[in-house]
Amino acid sequence: MAEFLYRTGRWCARRAKTVIAAWALLLAAAAGAFVLFGGTLTSAFSIPDTPTEAVTEQLKDAIPAAAGGTGSIVLSTEDGAPFTAEQQSQISDLVAQAADVDGVAGATDPFATEAERDAQTRAVADGRSQIETARGELEAAQVGIDLARQQGADPAELDAQQAQIDAGLAELDAQSAALEQGATLLELAQGIRMVAEDGSAAVVTVAFDEPQMEVAPETKAAVTDLFGGATDNSDPVAGVEIDFSSDMLESVPSVFGVGEIVGLVVAAVALIIMLGTLIGASLPLLTALVGVGVGAMTTMSLSGVIDMASVTPVLGLMLGLAVGIDYSLFIVNRHRRQLKEGYDLDESIALATGTSGNAVVFAGATVLIALAALNVTGIPFLGLMGSVGALCIAVAVLVAVTFIPALLSLAGMKILRRKERAAIAAEHPVPETAAEHAPAVKAMRTPSALLRVVVGIGALLVVAIPALDMRLNLPDGSSEAHDTTQYQAYATVAERFGEGSNGPLLVVATLPGSPDEAQAQTAQVQIAQALADQDGVVAVAPIGASDDRTVAAFQVLPETGPTSEATEALVHTLRGLEIAGVDSIGVAGNASGNIDISDKLADALPVYLGVVVGLSLLILILVFRSIFVPVVATLGFVLSYFAALGGVVAIYQWGWLADVFGVDSPGPILNFLPTLLVGILFGLAMDYMLFLGSGMREAYAHGVPARLAVVHGLRAGRSVVTAAAIIMIAVFGGFVFSHSAMIRPIGFALAFGVLVDAFLVRMLIIPALMHLFGEKVWWLPKWLDRLLPDVDVEGAALERRHPHVEPKEAVAAR
Template sequence: MASFLYKIGRSAFRRRRLVALLWVALLALAGFGVATAPAATSSSFSIPGTEAQRAFDLLEERFPGSNADGATARVVFKAPEGRSVNDPEFKAEVTEAVADLTSGSDQVASVSDPYASQAVSQDGSTAYISVSYKTNPFELTESTRSALEQTGEAAREGGMTVEIGGDALQTIPHTGAGEIVGVVIAAIVLVITFGSLVAAGLPLLTALIGVGIGISGITALASTLDLGTTTSTLAMMIGLAVGIDYALFIVSRYRVERAEGRDAEEAAGRAVGTAGSAVVFAGLTVIIALVGLAVVNIPMLSKMGFAAAGTVAIAVLVALTLIPALLGFAGDRVLGRAVRKALAAKDAEDAKGAEGAKDGAPETGGAAAGGETAKPNAGTRWARFVLRRPVVVLLAGVIGLGAVAVPAASLQVGLPDDGSQPVSTTQRKAYDLLSEGFGPGFNGPLVVVVDGDAAAAESAAETIRGIEGAAAVTPPTPNKAGDAAMITVIPEDRPSSKATEDLVHDIREQSGDDVYVTGATAMNIDFSQRMNDALLPYLGLVVGLAFLLLMVVFRSILVPLKAALGFLLSVVAALGAVVAVFQWGWLGSLFGVEQTGPIMSMMPIFMIGVVFGLAMDYEVFLVTRMREAYVHGQRPGEAIVTGFRHGARVVTAAAVIMIAVFAGFIGSSEQMIKMIGFGLAIAVVFDAFVVRMAIVPAVLALLGAKAWWLPRWLDRALPDVDVEGDRLRGSASASDGSGEGDADRELARV
């Protein structure tokens, strides 16, 4: 592989104008697709194979025109203390609001009068108007939302408390300026790492081009493939982080190759052949983890995974082709000032040596070739510290992450509703008013669909009335054909409670095979169960495939095993931190968490997939340098030090960049994006700095040469991908064997 990528790097460097033109044309084509594609809408949510989904499908089939996907709103009225919504002046206000909502927009499908539909609480303190719309929340016009809000404001002037719940006021989530701050931090880190504005700008430029193409493609296909509104945000989050990191590693290796005295084209080829090999395998682990989300069999999650995986694939291709092309345009401006001076001095000394050779004087090895030893950098010093105290470092890392992981034992999962909104929002206030006036279960009604005639529906309703936990059961509402009926069940407890979950299971068990339970609450329960059932198979698939991939890369059994175990430790610790902040509320105000609640059901499995792929990035980048040193004759301990000397600073910079990018999304208005941004950022902190930088070298130090053991029969069976670039060592270069002092100094700096 290294030889193949070496050729790609040199070819892209030589044909840089063509390569750059092709990427710009691809970006323009993707932009044209966005401009001409229909606008994206909210993704349809389905859970194939569950009872809630079967009931939902039956409802759409037997009750045509029910508009189950349409937006809804509840305008809730609360009379002042001691008064009733049945008082004449308040009743007139509510009736006027019904009329205003009916005529306020042509997107309104129906408006219910609370006095006719018995939507008034028993004590008369609370009433609500139900509004149904013809389209989903994201297709509602601003004028429709304004009419809804103005109706509420007008009703408040009469002295009542008026709040609006439902999803009609839901808008496409925004991420704010946080991601911009993340990119700015990434730029600062790159400048500090490289000491060159040009070198710092290349990873940012190429990452933005790759993400631009990926996000534009997702946006252009969003309506056709029903990708939804959050898919592009998640793809941007992951694509931006890995795009910067992959480019960072190749540019860093290029600078090292140039510092060794090789000409620019040769250095570009070797950088892509060596660091590019690590990029390919790191990218493959991320792609495997994201594509593997399809095993959960939830279309929305699968689409998110495929879209993000596509963006990662583009980031890999950009790093392998566009980076060497841009290096050709940049020339030596990507090098630090000290290295440029050293190379100029070496060129002058080479010229002088050549002239001296003509006069019979002995040749010298160049200005910087003399065997100088680089001063130990921070990575070298840390590696030597770990080698001296591997047990202490290992125990400190494991115990520390274990302590952070403790809250994960209290993990509660669910899907957000208006009850998880900040208490300052009108949706949350409406939710609380309905709970106070009609009972806590009113906000999570169950929809029971009976596949049968009127007698079967009445029998099912009677059975449900006798089940513990059902506060109210409406009479069956038959369809026009008389072959199905719909029953609404109000639980006694809140939607996310264990009692409501038990009620759903009891109805399903006691009501017969032709009775199905659906509704938002039942869908949430089935979704959470699907997530739990898929967790272990997904973990086994992703970890198993990545284990095989890493075994090919490292030619070892214990190194991939150690990598997988370290990942499990970091992801559980990250889940513990998520529970502490978003469920328990610890430091919640610091991260903008206004309302605590259950962790979203998809969070554990999504974090496992994404964090595993990202964790393997650092494993591949750091440990391949150790492997390279070991196979070239260094002792195991020396190889660890060499790996850290070559890669610690770059890996640290890459981790800081990724943390900054993910943390930028904590400012999102969407709770899911906020939670994922925090979870991924803290997971990278744990995995990069505790697992890869501390636990990994400690374990390798304890294992010694055994870490790289592989049975001979397995070694012969596995393909030789030459990640270390052994086949490149004998290739022609501008000045192999010279400039070693410069290389040492550059490595010490980088």
């Protein structure tokens, strides 16, 4: 591989304009594909084979009208007064128009619904009164018949009258039973309101034809535009504020905000400080932007044929920027060092591509494999995220080993500072041997090494403690920024209608046999009562039944919000509920679906973590030809991972430093973040381990004592790893202040994970442990040593095949 990359770098340097033109064409092609074939993104997530999906499929067959997704439009008067008659009329007109939108099954008029509820309540009272009146009349007639019998009236005639009275009483009993069943259902549903008790707020529920995860964004947009749009604040009803729940909006995270720009500026500053020139600093940034452009727009061009979550291309952007800058930096830094040692320009570009480029390819491959392995979780949207991330990593590697050599060729010697160029012209230095080049070093002291291990591991364990309390879910309206319409809708509903109104549950009961109408009605009341008797249930309302009356659906209003632990417990309780005469109970709805996704992700995490840990051990054994180094490096990754999760939980779930990080409403952690973090952080941790550990291995292979080799490798690689880590932290950290509730914790987890892994694990704990174990660090069974191929990550063999030839004029000058 190193030889191939050497030739590739030399070819790209000699045909710089051709290579640059080729990448420009690729970028243009990706942009064209995006414009022509790019579709829409979704903020919804689904996983097949979950209980919620099963119930949804059941409803599609049994009660199609109840299987569609829903969204809420929240209206409230600006002055807090009840809606006026004119406002109610205008809102009702908008509801009627919304019901006619393509893809909308219906829209609920809150005022008509409350009026109907009031009418039903009155009808129950009137029905009871009429039944009592009729019963009184029949009882009076019964008294008359009894008196007539005593007076000896005709028995046959009295028997006929008695039969009529008995039939009337039986009919009244049946009517009364049916009326009381209706009254019971009406009473159980009292907590489900569409208009607030003070009349100042109302909720319009929009029902869609398709299930929640399949509703077309255009359908939602048509409804929100009808009610005034989500962003233009042009409310069509005077004096009424209109907000939309997160179910009504397809929010695509913005790519570049202030935070992202600040992150890139910090990365640029770090590059300028390390490389010393604007040209040198601009090359990694330029190549990263080209790579991200190709990768991200190629990904977006597939969104027309693949259901893609809105966070997916943003993830590719984050990774592409971070690793694109870092990988290019490794090659540019090696090239600059070689130029200062007297290498010719073309010779240096080729050698830097063959050596550092080889390490970049190997490091990129580890990240790519870890991300692609997300497909083994069996979770489609997560596998797609991994595939997109892997694509962006692959593009970043290709850019680094082809585009960078071309740009370096055009930049020439200007990649160096003026003083450095002048020194080269005056001295023509001869490259030093490894021993001459390395400064005099001393092995670290054993007590100091022991202290580093204890302090470093102790700090990571303390930071990881909050991870023990981690709760997973998808963000809802409460997690959004407080100035968004999603949050305002959530807050208004929670305040005026109760927390549970933001996440009602859809409960489906399956009845045995072929019940008639009376049996189905009785079962419906029995089920509703059983549901209402559960702790945490505020109200229950029947919403439909199948034509054969074997499937009944209910809306259950929980006491707590959709992401609370109590609601999660309630979902599991309802699914385990046993009701006499009922075959099964299922639960669906947004809150239920999110709980199922979180549960399945949590189940998949240990498997994926095991795959990644095993992969880590194999790769590092292959690279370092050691047992100790892979084990310690992998355990270090595990520590970094849980420390990163601990930081996320402390800030985004517990609310520590919430003001600093812009966390308006702490809550559960994004449910796919822990799994995603495994793949990304593993790859980055292996990058740093390769760039530091390979130097230690090389020094040891050249005869340097094991403990001194640790210091040699650390000193040789720490500057570039430090710069690379700072750049990673800056790029990822820029997304911490994104406007998207999904992106913020991902950005923080990656930035914090890189911070602790690079500076605590790779440059503090692992070198200290390697010092403590001395020569045992590089032990490898002989049989395994014979089986393993020789992986020359740093390209040392390439340097021996292409030794630097000192220019004749430099020799003559001496």
